[in-house]
Amino acid sequence: xxxxxLGVGGLLxxxxxxxxxxxxxxxxxxxxxxxxxxxxxxxxAADDGNGTPPGRGRRSIEVDFFSDDKDKKTAAAAANNxxxxxxxxxDPGPPAAGSGSAASCLAIKKEDLTINLLPGTGSNANDEEAxxxxxxxxxxxxxxxxxxxxxxxxxxxxxxxxxxxxxxxxTQVTSSYQALQMHLVALMQAxxxxxxxxxxxxALPPATDGAAVxxxxxxxxxxxxxxxxxxxxxxVGSPRRSSSTGGNRRQELQAERRDSPDPADPSTTARQQQLxxxxxxxxxxxxxxxxxxxxxxxxxxxxxxxKYGQKMAKxxxxxxxxxxxxxxxxxxxxxxxxxxxxxxxxLITTYEGTHNHPLPPAAMAMASTTSAxxxxxxxxxMPSGDMMTSNFLARAVLPCSSSMATISASAPFPTVTLDLxxxxxxxxxxxxxxxxxxFQVPQPPHQQxxxxxxxxxxxxxxxxxxxxxxxxxxxxxxxxSDNNNNVGTASRAAVAAADAPPHMDTVTAAAAAIxxxxxxxxxxxxxxxxxxxxGGHPIPIAMHQGQGQGQGQGQGQQQQGPTPTPTSNSNAxxxxxxxxxxxxxxxxxxNSETQ
DNA sequence: CGCCTTTGACCCGCGC
DNA sequence: GCGCGGGTCAAAGGCG
Numbered sequence: 023x024x025x026x027x028l029g030v031g032g033l034l035x036x037x038x039x040x041x042x043x044x045x046x047x048x049x050x051x052x053x054x055x056x057x058x059x060x061x062x063x064x065x066x067a068a069d070d071g072n073g074t075p076p077g078r079g080r081r082s083i084e085v086d087f088f089s090d091d092k093d094k095k096t097a098a099a100a101a102n103n104x105x106x107x108x109x110x111x112x113d114p115g116p117p118a119a120g121s122g123s124a125a126s127c128l129a130i131k132k133e134d135l136t137i138n139l140l141p142g143t144g145s146n147a148n149d150e151e152a153x154x155x156x157x158x159x160x161x162x163x164x165x166x167x168x169x170x171x172x173x174x175x176x177x178x179x180x181x182x183x184x185x186x187x188x189x190x191x192x193t194q195v196t197s198s199y200q201a202l203q204m205h206l207v208a209l210m211q212a213x214x215x216x217x218x219x220x221x222x223x224x225a226l227p228p229a230t231d232g233a234a235v236x237x238x239x240x241x242x243x244x245x246x247x248x249x250x251x252x253x254x255x256x257x258v259g260s261p262r263r264s265s266s267t268g269g270n271r272r273q274e275l276q277a278e279r280r281d282s283p284d285p286a287d288p289s290t291t292a293r294q295q296q297l298x299x300x301x302x303x304x305x306x307x308x309x310x311x312x313x314x315x316x317x318x319x320x321x322x323x324x325x326x327x328x329k330y331g332q333k334m335a336k337x338x339x340x341x342x343x344x345x346x347x348x349x350x351x352x353x354x355x356x357x358x359x360x361x362x363x364x365x366x367x368x369l370i371t372t373y374e375g376t377h378n379h380p381l382p383p384a385a386m387a388m389a390s391t392t393s394a395x396x397x398x399x400x401x402x403x404m405p406s407g408d409m410m411t412s413n414f415l416a417r418a419v420l421p422c423s424s425s426m427a428t429i430s431a432s433a434p435f436p437t438v439t440l441d442l443x444x445x446x447x448x449x450x451x452x453x454x455x456x457x458x459x460x461f462q463v464p465q466p467p468h469q470q471x472x473x474x475x476x477x478x479x480x481x482x483x484x485x486x487x488x489x490x491x492x493x494x495x496x497x498x499x500x501x502x503s504d505n506n507n508n509v510g511t512a513s514r515a516a517v518a519a520a521d522a523p524p525h526m527d528t529v530t531a532a533a534a535a536i537x538x539x540x541x542x543x544x545x546x547x548x549x550x551x552x553x554x555x556x557g558g559h560p561i562p563i564a565m566h567q568g569q570g571q572g573q574g575q576g577q578g579q580q581q582q583g584p585t586p587t588p589t590s591n592s593n594a595x596x597x598x599x600x601x602x603x604x605x606x607x608x609x610x611x612x613n614s615e616t617q
Numbered sequence: 618c619g620c621c622t623t624t625g626a627c628c629c630g631c632g633c
Numbered sequence: 634g635c636g637c638g639g640g641t642c643a644a645a646g647g648c649g
Contacts, residue, residue: 330641330642330643331640331641333640335638336639342639342640344640344641
């Protein structure tokens with residue numbers, strides 16, 4: 023909705039007919055009298071006591087929303103809150119936060135009530151009588167509205183309580199889920215530890231504190247999780263992907279492969295290993311690719327990376343750079359950075375693996391989002407590349423960008439591509455469809471799930487909001503990068519909500535974010551949805567593939583290194599289109615746009 | 618001095 | 634078996 027819908031010059035005609043305060047009507051533009059640049063109050067005839075049809079016996083308050091800000095805010099509010107038809111406030115100050123749009127509507131009405139609605143000059147007795155007649159019902163209206171206000175406040179408080187209760191339940195469910203998962207793993211281990219074990223479980227150190235380590239790895243993004251333990255001698259698969267930095271690692275692995283047929287129990291062990299390798303082979307290459315417009319060499323995701331290689335990829339004049347996470351020794355997470363061949367302003371970052379170390383908040387957002395996307399792809403790709411499933415996943419990943427969501431989850435190296443390069447029709451400034459990270463988050467221990475969801479939502483949201491792409495990913499961290507200036511207020515509010523301590527009133531924080539920018543509701547809703555509905559996913563994923571997503575996949579880069587063929591592209595309007603493609607190689611993602 | 622990037626060489630998987 | 638392309642290693646050099 024824009025100015026045109028509100029009437030010429032953004033003028034709103036507010037029907038002052040007796041109806042609950044807070045439900046001011048927007049009169050059709052055609053009924054609006056000539057507009058003025060200043061707020062005016064007009065009275066036509068007497069109040070008939072009902073919502074009178076426009077044009078006759080109507081009392082209307084005409085508010086000129088001349089300023090662009092007001093127009094935008096009003097339009098956005100009207101579009102996002104149908105019950106609150108307008109959040110117009112006489113003062114240019116920021117929209118009311120906290121109690122949300124409903125409260126702001128009520129406040130506005132109170133103000134409006136102070137407007138003298140009495141007609142004419144009322145200079146004689148008849149006029150006074152008429153005024154009195156009008157005033158009495160009006161006072162009734164006021165009291166009624168007051169009651170309604172208190173009722174709504176009570177309702178709001180009730181909803182707050184309920185929200186807290188639900189959050190508690192969610193925490194409980196999460197804990198129970200983790201406990202069950204650990205129990206299951208323990209049972210499987212105790213049960214001969216043979217063919218039934220999922221690959222990841224097999225890769226785990228036998229006697230280590232399985233209870234503590236298992237859950238995370240069990241949910242890990244595949245091979246990476248196994249690789250985390252690869253430093254031990256029990257590594258089973260991914261011979262090439264060992265993260266060890268030792269120069270002899272490759273030789274060791276090769277030797278292992280040559281010796282693979284274990285003389286001890288040749289048939290069984292060999293078959294187990296074969297099975298494990300097959301399963302892992304399909305999983306280990308699971309990747310999450312992020313496409314974003316960026317002039318920066320790499321996107322900042324809060325992690326530290328070290329470049330270990332660069333290659334010219336076929337079909338792309340831009341070299342592909344290989345990075346390894348250096349935040350912890352032996353962290354298996356790697357990423358590839360490459361410019362899109364078609365549009366060099368697009369930076370394609372592909373993540374692989376799961377961090378084996380704590381992540382800073384800034385990295386958490388991205389890690390959670392990408393790991394969730396990867397796990398969704400993995401879970402959907404298992405039954406083979408079913409396009410129905412794939413599309414479903416794509417829509418699940420980014421519900422609001424369904425047009426861009428295509429999934430082909432065929433192995434061997436399924437890749438989830440989060441395409442943030444497609445802006446809304448209006449360009450960078452027009453947030454048409456916000457990214458909706460509907461990802462289920464890899465349930466990190468504790469209640470950080472919600473936190474990460476919100477962060478992911480905020481991160482993606484802000485990445486679109488700001489012109490500096492992924493700068494928003496840092497917003498949750500205390501460090502305010504120079505890009506933070508671009509982060510929208512809604513994003514900041516979202517981050518505030520996400521970073522708020524568990525006991526904080528989430529509703530209030532969310533309301534603040536919504537008030538700051540109603541468009542954020544979309545992302546927030548997606549995040550909440552993922553919290554509530556995503557909890558069940560990890561199990562099937564883990565059980566089917568022996569791995570799901572664990573902590574996030576790493577991404578991020580505070581890296582300073584020159585990225586491959588950095589191009590100067592000032593237009594960094596990120597958008598939220600998720601293109602999930604199954605590609606046997608990374609180059610496929612660069613072409614996903616054309617799909 | 619330590620960390621990082623660069624870059625050529627090497628290894629591996631895959632297709633022909 | 635060979636060639637190609639992707640991915641990784643590690644020596645060399647740069648930088649703070």
